[in-house]
Amino acid sequence: MAAPVLQAIEADGTTWDDPSEEQLHDLLADMSLTWRFVVVRRLDAEPADQHFMQVYLNDDLSCQVEYREGGPDRHFQAWVPREHETFAVEPVAEVLQAWAYGRPGWREALPWIPWSPAA
Template sequence: MTAPKLRAMDASGRTLDDPTDTEVHDLFASLNARWMFAIVERLDREPTNQFYFQIHLDHVGDQDPDADAEVDVDYDVEFRDGGPDKHYRARITGMYGFTGMDLVHKVFRAWRAEDPALKDLLQWELLELDG
């Protein structure tokens, strides 16, 4: 059996080895107020734990958790490409529901394919982590 090249996981602990694009889309789309982030890691790169794509849901505005209305969310998207000097972040705002998730998934697919166009899909900033 071949070792997986990608591993996706969410905050609940659900893990998928070598997930399809559809499985990743569903994983991202299932994020909610309780399970707010998911990560897809490249396992075939060195150094380990330094190549990944991450999404975090950020609920914005006044939200009534008991209401049936769809909540407003922004998406924080990050990718790391080898180390702290290659760790980028962007925020997707003002695109709710399926529209925002469609953009997140488009960005993910570019990351997965190592498409150079990834850098042009969002306004990325270098993320500088403290010490």
């Protein structure tokens, strides 16, 4: 059996190896103010544990999305505002799915800026 390429981690610590696009969408849709984040790691990239995308649900139901592809100088973030009265997962899910499956366009889909711990 081949080693997994992706691993999704929910806020409660539950992990999913090689999640499907539908499963990634569902993990984001299940986020709440109690279970605020999902991290998806690339297990096939070096250096290990330095290639990921994560989504955090803010108090106002907007999202902070981050990706990292290597060292700290390759860590970026973007904010996705809440567009409706409830959390709309589609724009974030499309970016996460495209990143996870290596499709073009995800970098242009959000206004990425370098990550800063102060932000």
